Amino acid sequence: RRSARLKNAHVGHLELVMGDITEQDVDVVVNAANSSLLGGGGVDGAIHRKGGPDILAACRALRAGHYGRGLKTGQAVATTAGRLAARWVVHTVGPVWSATHDRSELLADCYRNSLHVAAGLGAHTVAFPAISTGIYRWPVESAATVAVATIAETRKQTPDITSVRLVLFDKRAFDAYEVAAAGQ
Ligand code: ADP
Numbered sequence: 433r434r435s436a437r438l439k440n441a442h443v444g445h446l447e448l449v450m451g452d453i454t455e456q457d458v459d460v461v462v463n464a465a466n467s468s469l470l471g472g473g474g475v476d477g478a479i480h481r482k483g484g485p486d487i488l489a490a491c492r493a494l495r496a497g498h499y500g501r502g503l504k505t506g507q508a509v510a511t512t513a514g515r516l517a518a519r520w521v522v523h524t525v526g527p528v529w530s531a532t533h534d535r536s537e538l539l540a541d542c543y544r545n546s547l548h549v550a551a552g553l554g555a556h557t558v559a560f561p562a563i564s565t566g567i568y569r570w571p572v573e574s575a576a577t578v579a580v581a582t583i584a585e586t587r588k589q590t591p592d593i594t595s596v597r598l599v600l601f602d603k604r605a606f607d608a609y610e611v612a613a614a615g616q
Contacts, residue, residue: 443610443616444584444613448610448613449598449599450599450601451600454482455517456599459558460553461513462523463521464476464562464568466525469492469494469523483513486512487512494509505525506524506538507525507541508524508549509524526563526568529570529571536578546560547583547593548589550593556593559599560579561599562598562600565605576609576611576612577612580598583596
């Protein structure tokens with residue numbers, strides 16, 4: 433059984449969970465969206481499938497309003513979480529990995545902006561996936577270092593967020609984030 437292999441750990445103020453982001457009982461689930469906001473594969477597909485049509489309807493409304501050109505890389509915006517246990521989904525667009533350009537600040541923006549949006553909503557608990565490490569091909573060890581450092585730094589400015597959980601889909605990602613968190 434898959435659950436027999438699930439792992440979790442607390443490292444400093446971070447909670448690391450091996451599992452599915454759509455199953456997290458938190459105030460905010462962060463979506464690794466794309467700039468269209470209209471759905472995709474990976475985390476995005478899983479959130480829309482499980483959360484139901486209200487999330488896509490809210491995303492379409494954003495596109496019809498302030499986000500006519502979509503969401504820029506590093507930005508974050510909230511919608512309902514539909515049928516998920518969470519109260520809100522915060523959509524953010526990770527950078528596509530580049531071997532020639534360092535896009536770490538854009539990846540850091542995803543974590544910073546998502547936490548600030550969550551704090552603005554009054555959220556206390558937030559779950560992140562490993563943004564950019566799937567379809568956007570970011571090496572997981574590097575993405576983990578950026579994620580862990582940025583979350584630690586941003587939490588000093590968002591004291592009402594009492595729990596930040598990183599939800600890793602497989603053991604390899606979990607182990608990389610655990611190493612990064614221990615080195616923080
Ligand atoms: P991106 O386009 O930002 O790379 P992806 O959704 O393709 O986003 O992948 C981000 C990470 O999320 C990958 O490591 C992938 O394995 C993982 N992932 C995919 N589905 C889920 C899920 N349901 N819950 C948690 N993590 C997931």
